[in-house]
Amino acid sequence: MDLSMLNPKQLEAVNVLEGPLLILAGAGSGKTRTLTCRIANLLEHGIPAWSILALTFTNKAAREMQTRIEQLVGQDKAADMWIGTFHSVCVRILRRDIEKLGYSRSFTIFDEDDQLRVLKDVLKKFDIDEKYLPPKEVRREISSAKSRLLNADEWFAESDKSRRSQQLHDVFFAYDKTLAEYSALDFDDLLNKTIQLFLDHPPVLEYYQRKFRHCLVDEYQDTNYVQYEFVRLLTDVSHNLCVVGDDDQSIYGWRGADIRNILEFEKDFENVRVIKLEQNYRSTANILDAANQVIAHNRGRKEKALWTDGPAGEKIQLYTAGDERDEGAWICERVRQLNRSGVPYSEMAVLYRSHPQSRVIEEMFVRAGLPYRVFGGPRFYERKEIKDALAYLRVIVNPADTVSLKRIINTPKRSIGDATVARLEDEAARQEIPLFSVLPDPPESLSARARRCVSGFAELMFRLIAAQDTMNLTDYVAFILKETALDQQLDNEDAEFYQARLDNLRELVSAVHEYETKSEDHSLNGYLENVSLITDLDRQEDAPQYVTLMTLHAAKGLEYDAVFLPGMEENVFPNYRAVMEDNRLEEERRLAYVGITRAKKYLFLSCARQRTFYNQVNYNAPSVFLSEIPERLINDTGKSARQHFGDDPVRRSAARPQRPLDFGVPGTGQKRDPLTIPGVSKGFVPSAARALSGSALMNMYKPGDRVMHRKFGEGTVEKVWGKGGEARISISFTAYGTKEFSLSIAPIFKIDT
Ligand code: ATP
Ligand code: MG
Numbered sequence: 001m002d003l004s005m006l007n008p009k010q011l012e013a014v015n016v017l018e019g020p021l022l023i024l025a026g027a028g029s030g031k032t033r034t035l036t037c038r039i040a041n042l043l044e045h046g047i048p049a050w051s052i053l054a055l056t057f058t059n060k061a062a063r064e065m066q067t068r069i070e071q072l073v074g075q076d077k078a079a080d081m082w083i084g085t086f087h088s089v090c091v092r093i094l095r096r097d098i099e100k101l102g103y104s105r106s107f108t109i110f111d112e113d114d115q116l117r118v119l120k121d122v123l124k125k126f127d128i129d130e131k132y133l134p135p136k137e138v139r140r141e142i143s144s145a146k147s148r149l150l151n152a153d154e155w156f157a158e159s160d161k162s163r164r165s166q167q168l169h170d171v172f173f174a175y176d177k178t179l180a181e182y183s184a185l186d187f188d189d190l191l192n193k194t195i196q197l198f199l200d201h202p203p204v205l206e207y208y209q210r211k212f213r214h215c216l217v218d219e220y221q222d223t224n225y226v227q228y229e230f231v232r233l234l235t236d237v238s239h240n241l242c243v244v245g246d247d248d249q250s251i252y253g254w255r256g257a258d259i260r261n262i263l264e265f266e267k268d269f270e271n272v273r274v275i276k277l278e279q280n281y282r283s284t285a286n287i288l289d290a291a292n293q294v295i296a297h298n299r300g301r302k303e304k305a306l307w308t309d310g311p312a313g314e315k316i317q318l319y320t321a322g323d324e325r326d327e328g329a330w331i332c333e334r335v336r337q338l339n340r341s342g343v344p345y346s347e348m349a350v351l352y353r354s355h356p357q358s359r360v361i362e363e364m365f366v367r368a369g370l371p372y373r374v375f376g377g378p379r380f381y382e383r384k385e386i387k388d389a390l391a392y393l394r395v396i397v398n399p400a401d402t403v404s405l406k407r408i409i410n411t412p413k414r415s416i417g418d419a420t421v422a423r424l425e426d427e428a429a430r431q432e433i434p435l436f437s438v439l440p441d442p443p444e445s446l447s448a449r450a451r452r453c454v455s456g457f458a459e460l461m462f463r464l465i466a467a468q469d470t471m472n473l474t475d476y477v478a479f480i481l482k483e484t485a486l487d488q489q490l491d492n493e494d495a496e497f498y499q500a501r502l503d504n505l506r507e508l509v510s511a512v513h514e515y516e517t518k519s520e521d522h523s524l525n526g527y528l529e530n531v532s533l534i535t536d537l538d539r540q541e542d543a544p545q546y547v548t549l550m551t552l553h554a555a556k557g558l559e560y561d562a563v564f565l566p567g568m569e570e571n572v573f574p575n576y577r578a579v580m581e582d583n584r585l586e587e588e589r590r591l592a593y594v595g596i597t598r599a600k601k602y603l604f605l606s607c608a609r610q611r612t613f614y615n616q617v618n619y620n621a622p623s624v625f626l627s628e629i630p631e632r633l634i635n636d637t638g639k640s641a642r643q644h645f646g647d648d649p650v651r652r653s654a655a656r657p658q659r660p661l662d663f664g665v666p667g668t669g670q671k672r673d674p675l676t677i678p679g680v681s682k683g684f685v686p687s688a689a690r691a692l693s694g695s696a697l698m699n700m701y702k703p704g705d706r707v708m709h710r711k712f713g714e715g716t717v718e719k720v721w722g723k724g725g726e727a728r729i730s731i732s733f734t735a736y737g738t739k740e741f742s743l744s745i746a747p748i749f750k751i752d753t
Contacts, residue, residue, distance in 0.1 A: 001040045001072060010034045013275045014041045020235075020269040021242040024262070026306035027291065027597035028282030031244045032557060035218055036065060038242065039081070040072040042214055049073070049080035051213040053234070057222060059085055059533065061557050065218065082212070086227050087187065088533050090194040093208070094185075095529075100201050101193060104183040106525050108394050108401045109532035113382065115139050115175075115186055117403050122174045128167055142172050146188035147224045147256030149195065152176060181434070183400045191226045198233050209237045219557060220245035220265075224256040232268070241269065247302050248295050251553060251591045263302065280306045280597075282559055284313025287603050290629045291596040297628055298586045314602055315635045318568075318626065321608040324357075326713040328364030329735035331564050333714045334604055335370055335547055338562050343602075345371055347561035349548040351595050353573040357566065358549050365547070368734045375550035381531055385486070385501045386508055390531065392480055396465055397525050399436040406435070412485055415453045420446060424454065436461075460484065473522055474513040481505055552595045563599035565592075568607040569620035585624075592625045605634075701729055701743070701750065710747035712736045 003011060010030055013023050014037045025031050039052060054069075056062050062084050070078040082089055091109070099105055110118070119135040145155040152172035159165040179186065185193060198205035215235050217223065220243035223231075235241040243265060250259040266272045280288050288308050295301070317334075321327035335348055350361055350372075358374050365372040381390070388411050391404035399405070410416045427443045428435045439458035442451045464480055471479065481487055487505055515527050548560070567573050573592070578584035596603060605626065611618050701707070705717040715733035720743070722728045727743040741748070 001037065001044060006030075006034070006037060007277075007279060009275060009277050009279075010037070013277075014038045016242075016273050016275075017042065017045055017047075019239055020265075020272045022262075022265045022272055022274045023242070023244040023277065024246070024274060024302065024304075025244075025277035026246055026280065026304050027249060027593065028280045028288075028559065029277035029306065030279075030281055031246070031277065032065070032218055033068075034277070035216055035242070035244050036068045036072060039069055039214075039216065043073050043077060047214060049077040051211060052081040053089070053212040053215045054081060054083045054218070055086055055089060055216070055231070056083075056218040057085060057556065058554070059088070061085075061218065062088070064557075085533070086223075086230065087190050090190045090230075091529060091533065093194050093204075094190065094197070097197055097201070097204050098193065100204070101197055103180070103185070103193075104398060104400065106183075106398050108182065108184040108398050108404070109190070109529065110179065110184045110186045110403065111382075111532065112139065113387065114184070114403050117407075118175055118178050118182075119171065122171050122178065125174070126167070126170060128171070133164075133167060133171065138168065138171055138175075141168060142175060143186075143188050144256055145172070146186075146192055147226055149192060149226050149229065181400065182402050183398055184403065188226075191230060195226060195229055195233070205233060208234055213238050214240045214242070216242045216244070218244050219249075221247050221250040221259060221262045222252040222257040222556075223261050224252075225258055225261075228258070228261045239269070239271075248298070248304070248590055249556065249594050251556065251587060251594055253587050259300075276304070278305055278307060280308045281310075282600055283308065283597060284310055284601055286313050286315055286633050287596060287599050287601075290316055290603070290633050291593050293630055293633075294589060294596065294625055294628045295593040298589050300583075300586060316603045316605060316629065316633055317635045319604070319606040320622075321606055321713065322711045323610045324360045324567075324608050324612065325364065325735040326711070327566055327606050327608045328361045329368070329713040329733065330606060331361065331566060331604070332364050332368035332370055332734050334562075334564070336368065338602065343561050345545050345547045347600075348564070349550070349555065349558070349560040349562075349598065350564040350566065351550060351552045351555050351598065352566055353552060353575060353591075355551060357572070361549060361566065364735055365549075371546040372549055373546045375548065375554055383501075383504055385504055389477075389481060389486055389505060389508055390528070392464070392484055392486075393477070393524055393528055395436070395461065396468065396480075397528060400434045402435045408484075409457060412488065414457060416450070416457065420450045420454065468524065473516045473524060473527060474509060476524070477512045478509050481509070552591050555598050556594060559598055559600055561600045562602040562604070563595065564604045564606070565595050566606045567611075568605045568623040568626050569611065570623055571618065571620045572611065573623055573625070589625065706751050707731060708749045708751050709733065712739060714751070715739075 003014075006014060007030070010033070013021065013034050016038075023031055023034060035054070039054060042052065043049060054065060056065055066078060066083045069081070069083065082092070084092075094103075094107070095105055098107060116135050116139060119138050120130070123130055123133060123135065123138075145151075150158070152169050155172065156165060156169040159169070179189070198208075212234055215231055215238075217231060222245075231241060231243075243262070245262045247259060247262050250257060250262070253259065261268075266274065283291070285308050288306060292306055319327070319330050321330055331350060335345070338348060339345060352358060352361070362372065362374055381387070388408060391407040391411075394401050394404040395408065406421060409421060423443060423446055424438050425435055428438045431438070439454055439461070442454040444451075446454070460483065464483060467479060468476060487502060512527060515530055516522055519526065519530070552565075565573075570579055574585055574588035578588040607620075607622050607626070609619065611620060701717050701720050703717050703719060706714065707717055708714050709731065712731075712733045713735055715731040718730045718732050718738060720727065720729045722743075725742075725744050728740060729743045729746060729748075730738055730740045731748070732738045
């Protein structure tokens with residue numbers, strides 16, 4: 001291994017071959033690099049590849065780790081290691097031994113939607129109003145209990161024992177029971193059942209303790225209690241646990257991650273070596289400085305001094321947009337500019353606080369004709385038609401999966417109504433067998449017609465099951481779509497959606513094909529497992545040339561030349577909930593730190609005076625995080641914008657009607673000197689902008705010129721005509737299409753690009 005790629009501190013960590021090791025370091029200091037090099041070094045010291053377990057948080061991060069390790073030690077050795085997410089590693093362990101817990105080895109993994117279906121059924125059974133116990137809230141509470149390794153009874157023992165808690169307990173209990181009947185596990189169960197397996201069956205635990213002599217965890221600051229237990233148990237004998245993390249980047253507290261895992265690592269394990277990395281290799285000094293300044297405002301943290309010997313780099317650019325569309329258009333313009341100056345699209349990312357923000361940004365990218373990919377959002381595998389198709393596959397693999405069965409029993413429509421299903425369920429309960437087993441011989445109490453329909457469905461299912469081994473996986477899935485007539489059902493729907501849905505079903509067949517060609521396990525079960533474990537971040541395959549749009553949470557561990565952080569406003573980022581609570585604010589600040597430190601060379605921040613969110617117009621103050629970045633690091637644009645914000649009358653009265661800043665639109669009669677329009681100072685795009693005003697300069701606009709409009713953002717002049725006060729100009733805007741103005745009053749500037 002080439003050790004010259006490491007600095008002395010990193011080298012020290014790589015050379016610790018035994019015992020608990022904590023690598024605590026700030027963003028971009030080479031934690032992940034150190035971890036992968038340490039694995040290579042272990043191999044060089046004779047540790048067999050199969051005895052190494054490397055854990056991380058997303059499949060994308062796991063793949064990245066795999067690739068880096070392959071480069072260091074070769075493909076064969078890398079293939080022998082277990083490199084994966086906590087969830088995927090647990091699935092692998094469960095597939096081997098879950099029968100010991102009474103589950104079938106072909107268990108189904110339930111996603112959030114499946115969970116809700118079960119909860120709704122349970123609530124109905126208990127006759128509890130969904131308004132009183134909303135299923136989503138119940139799911140959250142159950143998940144939070146499970147992330148602390150509590151079952152329904154244990155959770156109740158800790159609760160306030162109110163009537164509500166009693167009901168929640170009953171629902172929780174029935175939910176778990178139902179999942180067990182269906183041989184289904186939710187995401188939390190994947191970890192919890194593994195721990196249960198370890199504790200109830202010591203030989204299984206001992207096997208893995210002996211096998212994995214080295215366990216390494218990246219992004220350790222985001223582990224929850226169960227994950228902590230998992231690695232603790234596995235390394236209880238070897239003590240060879242290496243964890244890597246940054247307390248300043250702990251951003252999953254809301255999901256049960258426990259920052260104490262990293263802060264108290266030294267207490268939890270004996271003879272811990274702690275190594276701190278302080279040199280940052282990722283970001284320019286300006287960006288790093290901004291990140292350090294922001295995070296310094298948090299109280300509960302380990303003091304770290306991150307430094308770089310790299311160049312200061314460009315200043316951070318801040319733009320105050322009129323609204324979110326203007327903001328999106330500005331981002332697109334900067335993207336275009338950067339690309340022209342040689343930054344590839346794949347080196348740019350727009351990171352937002354929450355998914356809904358992506359919609360407008362995405363629209364602007366489409367209008368601007370720029371290549372982009374949205375990670376997360378409307379997920380392929382969550383679309384109805386895809387879930388229907390997958391439900392067929394799931395029932396074929398696991399007929400006890402009653403949630404999936406109920407989903408498809410009348411999809412496409414085959415005259416099996418709710419009442420019939422209820423009867424069938426009663427019958428199944430009476431005989432204590434799964435619903436599926438009732439289908440071939442439906443109870444006499446049903447009408448002859450209903451019985452025919454049910455038997456017809458049963459025949460279809462048996463036909464599908466029988467065909468499974470007669471063809472390859474791709475053909476089999478295509479066969480199922482055809483036999484079930486899932487695609488024909490679409491015929492009856494809106495023509496508008498029909499094509500998209502049909503395309504999605506076709507896309508499913510190609511997804512299966514892709515899986516079949518890429519993976520070793522060609523079983524249907526293997527495919528379904530792969531689908532279940534796909535997380536937000538992995539939903540888009542990696543094509544090289546596009547701008548990445550994703551949430552800040554998903555961006556952990558990644559890096560880009562240029563990063564855009566839109567929506568730097570109170571209530572957006574920090575999120576409105578965090579504005580009220582101090583410890584939440586600290587987690588938001590860590591998220592800001594994560595966002596800023598993703599950038600290598602260019603950082604763009606933006607906020608909007610007015611933002612329509614969830615169908616409401618909001619006038620938010622600029623984000624507190626903006627005020628925490630010293631002005632010396634920010635481009636003048638930001639300074640003037642922030643000054644402007646301070647005395648913006650709109651800001652003081654949130655009750656103002658919509659569109660209070662509607663300047664210069666023809667017909668409004670507003671006369672403003674383009675040079676003194678509030679919010680648009682000369683320094684709007686400072687070094688590049690050149691303001692023009694007065695009739696003497698009017699002639700200077702010509703088609704093709706780039707201009708900045710106070711309300712509509714950047715655009716290109718299409719035409720100029722007329723004279724003096726009558727002169728008019730038409731401009732094509734990225735965000736708003738072509739608009740026409742009276743030249744004398746239009747609030748525009750010419751800008752250099
Ligand atoms: P994060 O906290 O965001 O997960 P990290 O600490 O894991 O960051 P890495 O992703 O490992 O940091 O490294 C950040 C960047 O610095 C990468 O581009 C990496 O290749 C580079 N780097 C790390 N160590 C060195 C080094 N010793 N010399 C040169 N470049 C380095
Ligand atoms: Mg990392």
